[in-house]
Amino acid sequence: MASTMAERRTAAAAACLLLAGCLLWAGRKHTAVYQPDETAFPNAQIGYAPGVLDTGPDEPAVTLRYLGLTWRELEPEEGVYAWEAIQQTCHLDALRQQGVHLVLRILCDEPGAEAHLDIPDWLYEKTGNGSWYDLSYGKGYSPDYADPAFFAAHAALLRAVGEWFGADGFVSYVELGSLGHWGEWHVKSGEGLVPLPEEAVRDRYMALYREAFPAAKLLVRRPFRGAAGQGFGLYNDMTGHAGDTAEWLGWIENGGWYEGDPAGLSPMPDAWQTAPIGGELTSRISMEQLLETGLDQTLSLVKRSHMSFLGPKTADAAYRTGYDAVLSALGYRLRVTEAAWRRVPGGMELTVTLANEGSAPFYWDWPVNLYAETAEGTTLEKVPLGISLPELLPGQTRTAKAKLTALPAPFWEERDRRVTMGIVDPMTGRDAVRFAMQTAQENGRAVLFAGV
Known part of the structure; x- marks a missing residue:
């Protein structure tokens, strides 16, 4: 019995030493x-988003592409969509395979040098109660967005576009267009054009986008009351312009006046923490000023805005120092x-x-x-x-x-x-x-x- 007890004590001691050694080794x-x-380098979901057709031998690599489509391009005949033509012209299959994602905006009014329609002829014949214009912006046609027939047709359009692109994440960002010049939700109604619809109708347009693109991040041009409550992101098409960007940042910080309503814009100072900020560089300032002489100001505005992407107007890679500096300032x-x-x-x-x-x-x-x-x-x-x-x-x-x-x-x-x-x-x-x-x-x- 004594021998057995001794053996047990020896074995226990050896086990303790072994365990201690294992713990010491395991704990290193x-x-x-x-x-x-x-x-500076492009990265997933951030950086520059040049247009899908803005390619060339010197085009730097990107992970995003901007796709702006007019209603006229999308639905030339009622209920008939130009999917095949868009797919081929814009090389969408190749972009998807490369892992490139899209920034999408749908347009109903893009001012140009000549009088033209950006909505289909069949829709103009159904409605036709908007305003032809020749303004400082250019020439074009501004629809009556409050028209029930226009709204119903637009609802069908967004459903079709959302279904066609699918929910695989190819479309990362959707900038709410549709309303106003360049889809920026403003109309020069002071010069006789049919004004934008009242807030309740605008909110219905927002709801259409939410339903059509549930997997995408939605961005609006201004911090509208309806957008603030739905967690939308924001975009600034005047990025780099100190005055216009300061006004835009002021709306985000304090809210402000919109379409006759002194509280039409709501403060969204923390929106960037949960929803992305995008936009494009201003066309009012030269690339030399944006990326060389005024680079510090451009960088400050981009960083203060917490921007994730810029496009379709992006930095010119010929100004390489500024191009890289702005790229590094975008996103995470x-x-x-x-x-x-x-x-x-x-x-x-x-x-x-x-x-x-x-x-x-x-x-x-x-x-x-x-x-x-x-x-x-x-x-x-x-x-x-x-x-x-x-x-x-x-x-x-x-x-x-x-x-x-x-x-x-x-x-x-x-x-x-x-x-x-x-x-x-x-x-x-x-x-x-x-x-x-x-x-x-x-x-x-x-x-x-x-x-x-």
């Missing part, structure tokens, strides 16, 4: 710190500031801290994953990292943990294994976000650790 943490990459900039791993029973535990060092959030809840890979990029394991990108505001960090089980032990001696991190675009199923950090990045994934 290997930490890496990553420096920021401050270079995500960086893993620190990552650590340690062995645990059954695998390795990783702790990752992700920071947003940009001027806006990433507004889509795209999956954030950690991967165990071979050195050639073959995925051995994928695990989600519990970080919600829309909740990561500029200046904030989020830390999360995950466990990988596919890597061999000891991992640090395996030259052909690595741990990477990526953010998946659901439209393509591919990792699509570039991290603003100094580390190897391949196939949309950032290398956190590699065997040595």
Whole structure:
């Protein structure tokens, strides 16, 4: 009996020593710190959005394209839509395959050099109660948007467009057009044109867009009362113009007068935290002033607006310093500031801290994953990292943990294994976000650790 007790004590002591050794080994943490990459680069859902046809040998790479379509182009005959022509002319299949997303605006009145209609002839024959004009803006026809027949036909149009584009996320942003010159929800009614409809009708147009594009982010030109209550984003087509942008920012901060209503615009100072801000560069100022002599002012206006994209009028790449500076100021900039791993029973535990060092959030809840890979990029394991990108505001960090089980032990001696991190675009199923950090990045994934 005494011998048995001694053996038990020896075994217990050995077990304790072994357990202590295992805990010590398992608790060793290997930490890496990553420096920021401050270079300019296009990134998923942000940056410049040139028109779908604005291509050339010197056109820089982009992840967004602007598609403006007039009703006349969309529905030349009642109930007959020009899908095939639009698809081919605008190369939409190729853009989708490349992972490029769209900024969409539908127009009913685009002023031009010659008298013309931007609505279909069949609709003009049904309504025809708008205003032909020849103004400082140009020439064109401004419809009566309150006309019941016009509204009913427009509801059918938006439903058809929404169904045709689908819900795969190809259309990321929809700028509410439809009403007013250039779809900007203003009409020169003081010069005799039929005015915009009252607020209740305008709100019905907003509701049409919400129903037609449930997966897209909707943006309006001004902070209308109806938009403020529905979580819409905003866009500024005079970006870079100090006076006009200051007025626009004033509306966002304080609300203001609209169409005879002193409270027609509602304060939306925090809208950018949950909904994107877009627009395009002003045409009133030269590129030289926007991107060289007045670059500091342009950057200040873009950052104060928390903008995520600019288009179809974008910076001219000939002014490369300014082009890159504005590009870097648009949207989020995500960086893993620190990552650590340690062995645990059954695998390795990783702790990752992700920071947003940009001027806006990433507004889509795209999956954030950690991967165990071979050195050639073959995925051995994928695990989600519990970080919600829309909740990561500029200046904030989020830390999360995950466990990988596919890597061999000891991992640090395996030259052909690595741990990477990526953010998946659901439209393509591919990792699509570039991290603003100094580390190897391949196939949309950032290398956190590699065997040595």
